[in-house]
Structure formats: structure tokens, C-alpha cells
Amino acid sequence: MIARNPSLTDQVKAYLKETIIRGGYDDGRIPSEIELAAKLGVSRTTVREALSRLEHEGTVYRKQGAGTFVNEPGLQIKSRLEEIWSYEAVLRDHGYTPSVQVLSVTTETAEQSVADDLAIDSDDAIVTITKLFLEDDKPVVLTINRIPTQYVHREATTEDDEPLYEFIETHCDRRFAYFLSEIVPVALTEHQADQLGVAQGTPAICFEETGFDQDNVPVVRATSYFRDDLLRFRLIRRRSGV
Amino acid sequence: MIARNPSLTDQVKAYLKETIIRGGYDDGRIPSEIELAAKLGVSRTTVREALSRLEHEGTVYRKQGAGTFVNEPGLQIKSRLEEIWSYEAVLRDHGYTPSVQVLSVTTETAEQSVADDLAIDSDDAIVTITKLFLEDDKPVVLTINRIPTQYVHREATTEDDEPLYEFIETHCDRRFAYFLSEIVPVALTEHQADQLGVAQGTPAICFEETGFDQDNVPVVRATSYFRDDLLRFRLIRRRSGV
DNA sequence: AAGTGGTCTAGACCACTAT
């Protein structure tokens, strides 16, 4: 344990997670922090940071004075809401082999509400990219991304099927930082239902999101719809912050 | 800065958040970690931990080599999904003055799926508590909580309008730890719509949750419905774990 | 080059759980 990047903490975290999944702690009890620190040749602080992240993800839980234990229910969570970054990765985590279709790429002026969220003038142009994520031939996720044209260095085409954050980092020269998301319940319109291959009026979750770059500048307004029968979101709600 | 409990970290965090909300850092720039540590008489580690939590909550963001800054978009989030603990508190954070109605308390044997989630026999009895949260006279949240009767030391009545976690800690002698939640889109049934005061078929978010105690034992199966027009959930999706 | 946040260490003491 000497190489950096990934950080020592990340390496310890990965080691622990791998051992847990392998069933290496068959009684569900994880060695004490001091023991792990000695064995891995790192400080207790580093071990603690790794365990804290695993606890936050629901992989382990800790009881002061007693020990640290494998958290079986948390291990079953495949798509943790706060950690979603690429829908392809989410589908892969569910055991699907995903594919992507770029349905359309259009350029027009922004609606007022979109322009407000993106902090641009309402007569500025935005490029709208509509994509469909499928597992086999079943559509699962429909996303509509709107990016101010002024941020895109090269014109987008239907060939641009890479994940959104990759597109923005490659073609907008910005590092993607986070999404601010609203969760909205909807009944799918005829058009949306057609695209997702379900009946009109089917209840669905919709994410209304604004994506920000490393300088906290809004770079994308995204709207996504999900097939509840194929992809269901889970999360852990904890008592305290960490 | 000497008293413990709340911890130094929590005190520093509270101080920073209070100062931020007061507009004390009017240029959006937060003093450096070293500066804060010196001013507050704590170690840099303590300041860093406080800032890390604020960053995770979306209150601030950090740029290596540049500094730490107030995160205006994140400040507007009132109900962060992962932090919800009591619906009354959520409604208060939205500026409402909430009230609670216990609609019914019944005891019966568990459905199979509920019994499975609660790890009890399907012929064990469970007590079902249905509650409605209102702001003024408008219903906002409808929740159905199911607790194995064997865990409850005193019979529940419609007078038990305290938050669920409080009820469990008082009457079940367990410390509540976390919820494992599924987010489900639904169209409200006639009965549910009546109780929430909206039209039948209105799209709504439903939480299907299992609550665990400090020993990782499932103690409650909860189902909750929300009026989207009065309460909308937001969250931050970040690139990395922390 | 100076200043910032990011990582890591070694060690101290406290609060809690188990036995």
C-alpha cells in the first residue's frame, strides 16, 4: 500500500468492498479499525475514512463500542439515486446489456423557464438532444438534454451517443460537477408512452435536473423519464448527516 | 469553542451555515481552512470535516487551489431526500405550519410481502397506523406504517401522533437507524385521492420503505404518498462518493 | 511563488458495548 491515485483511502475502500462481496467476512464482522490499519500498513484515519464512505453507501454499519458489520440489506441496492452518473452504467448494474439511440438533435431558442435555469437570455439558442436507453429491444429511459449552443464547440449530431457528462467535457471544455434534481410524478403523454413502449397514461418518475460544471455554472437542463417496471430507484435515508 | 456534544465539528458546521445564511460571506467566498481553524480555535481537520458535510449537503463547494465558496443553487433545497426524518420537519422547512391526524390504528396479520420485509412469520400480527400530515387544512402527506405487534410494548392509539421514529424509540425500546426506500410512481386510487384532497388518478410519488434499528433489524414497513403540487423532492447527484 | 484545498500520519482521549 504505497502508490497514490487512486488515493490510499480509495484503495482501502475498494479492498474492503471486494472482500465483503467475496464473502471474506463470513460472520458479517469486519476487523477492527486498528487491526485493518496494521494489516494494510496505513493510518487508522485512512481506514476510518474508507469505512465512513462504505457506511454512507450502505455497505457496512458501525456500532460504537461493538464493531463494524456487513450491512446485508444495503448490499442489495443496485442503483443508489445520489450516485447515478450514467444511465448506461445503471442498466449494466441491473444486469442488462444497454444500448443507446439518439432520437433527435435540434437547435432552437430556449423556453423562458429553461433559459432561466441555464442563466442565459431567452433568445439564445440551445441544442436539444433526445436519447433513448434500451436493454435488448426494450426502452427503459428517455432523456432530453438542453445545452446552450454557445457552450458547444462542435455541432452535435445523432452520432454523439456518449454519456452526457463525457459529451460536455469533450465538446464544451468543462468538468461536470453535479446535478440539482427534482423528482416529479407524471402520467406519460401519448408521445412519451410510444417512445417508451408502454400505454398512454402510465405513471412514471420524471427527473427535472440542472447540471453544473466545476465553476458552478449551469450547463445543461435535462428531463428524463423511466419505465418503472424495468428500473426502480432506491436510496438510503439515514438519521444523521454522514 | 470547548464544550462537546454537540461535537466541535457540528458546532463549526452550525456556525458556518448560520453565517452563510445570514449573508456574512457576501462575496460568496468562505475564509480558508487555516484561517477558520485559527479564528475558531480548532484544528484544521475539524474545520475540514464541517466543510465536507456542508459540501455534501450542497451548501458550499470547494475548488482545489482556489478556495471554498457558497453554493447558491444548493441553498435553495429545502427537503433533501436523503435527510428526511420527520415529515413535520419537512413541512416546517417549507414554511408551512404542519399538523398531524391519526386516521386509524388497526391490528391484523401481515400480508406475505410485508412479513417478508419485516422478517417475521406471515401469521404474526402487525399494527397498522395511518397518518395524514396537513399544512393548514390541506393534506400533503399520507403515510401507512406497519409494525410487528410483538415489538410494541404498549398498545397504540389514535392519540399517538408523534413522529414514527419517536414512537419506535419510546414504545419499542429500539434506536431507529435508517430507511431503505424505493421510489414508485403511482396514480392515486379513489380512496387515496379522497384522503389527499385531489382528483382520482392524480400522479404521485410513493415511497415504499423498510425501517431498520441500530442492530439492523427491520422494525417498520412504511408506505407514503405525497401531493406533488405542495411538496416536491429535490436531491443533489454528485460525481464522486463524498 | 504564494496560497488554497486534498491526503495522510501518529497519537491522544472519550463514549460505548460486551463479558
Add this chain to the structure above:
DNA sequence: TAGTGGTCTAGACCACTTC
């Protein structure tokens, strides 16, 4: 009472941004 996780310190060095 021994062992565990929880908190905190003081200091080191690194990576990055800004000027």
C-alpha cells in the same frame, strides 16, 4: 475491564489555482 468506534489535535507533504 478490555476492546471497539467517535472525536480531535498538530503537523507534514502534495496537487492545483492564481497572480
